[in-house]
Amino acid sequence: MTDSTSQTYTRADEAFDCLQTAIVKGDLAPGDKIGELDLCSRFELTRGPLREALGRLESRGLLVRRPHAGVKVVSLSASELVELYRIREIMEGLAARQAAERMTAQEIADLQATLDAHETMIDEAQGQAYYQAEGDYDFHHRIATGSRNIKLAQMLLGDLYYMVRMYRYRLSTSAGRPHRALGEHRRIVEAIAQRDGELAEFLMKRHINAARKNIEKKIQEGVLTI
């Protein structure tokens, strides 16, 4: 969960992680107005480190702050959520292409193994969106890292994914979508294994495009109320 370099872990880091996961998992829902004191007692923290963490979260766009008026969890409108996927599409497309050019053979093998694990996960966790989402996150995470583009990985892992996950957890996945997504993942990895960056980019963009359309459909159906 936390950075593996594992230097001394400061109180502010702790606060940051706590808040971030609380937001992502929905314990703090979008739109919630949250008081600093509440948060302090809740996470056994003092206000100093907490405030530093709040600053970081705000800077990443998960919180919005108004001076003297408090902090609230950011809540995306439907259109903003869709826009987010447009950004993901191009950025992950680039990540996939660079990953195809730069991942080591070992990393690719691990990635394939990961997909096998996801397959059993999907069968076992029938409909349990949580685990499916985690598997999906794992896949995209590895590709972002594999791009060897530090800033790109930073933006995807540090900004976009948290936001995406925050909504994905409360999004019921469509029936059959997990299996289809897994198939798309497999094809992307194939392209990467063949060092075909162009194809990997194309497939990844199409993959995320499909996810976006899926969400747009749900919004139109009124299933997803934001």
Place this chain on the structure above:
Amino acid sequence: MTDSTSQTYTRADEAFDCLQTAIVKGDLAPGDKIGELDLCSRFELTRGPLREALGRLESRGLLVRRPHAGVKVVSLSASELVELYRIREIMEGLAARQAAERMTAQEIADLQATLDAHETMIDEAQGQAYYQAEGDYDFHHRIATGSRNIKLAQMLLGDLYYMVRMYRYRLSTSAGRPHRALGEHRRIVEAIAQRDGELAEFLMKRHINAARKNIEKKIQEGVLTI
């Protein structure tokens, strides 16, 4: 310079702005190890707000922090700088396309006027990289905003541009490049005015691609030591 909503401006915001511009303008050079007390006396601040600002800056990737060991300004390697431009290329491409679809007629007119101003600026500020860079920044800033894609604008304006500017200021522009860049800007705006999103995207990507190649050439020539 600061957000126009102009709510009460907190001490931490002040610290944030001061540090950010200091880094961007090169008063704090990449690799500099900076002490909190130095910064406090320098900007007439106290450590509380300063630390909050440091947290934000770190989160945006302009600073790197090691617990108990201090803060230093991030310094990109040559390859990281190039990778940054790969990201810009796709993100600004998307911004240009969405801007073509969404900017108001008024905004487009303003944008054209801006370009005229840049033209005189380039002639007058012969070789003064600072003003040329500011004009360039202005152009890209308007398009990012015009995309009406909040998260996209946030990532460009809040993350990438600060980083790019940080290096652009100490990058001598090639002879003739400003004029060529202005021409490219004009064509992009034309495409936007014609609501041709696809073309705007293509031209913007090519524009940034050219900038990237320009930098790569300088790195090979050894002009740019990072």
Place this chain on the structure above:
DNA sequence: ATTTCCAGTATTGTTGACAATATTGATGCT
């Protein structure tokens, strides 16, 4: 001479108290 260990120092991390400001509820007025 070089390396290792240790203590001192300086710097960062944390805390709790104090000051400033936005919200809220009540009161008086139209």
Place this chain on the structure above:
DNA sequence: AGCATCAATATTGTCAACAATACTGGAAAT
């Protein structure tokens, strides 16, 4: 009754002292 004004309150912003940790220099041993 509805609205504006204003004081009380609770919350956020700021500060300065305290604690914990990493760096620095020197001494001793190999």
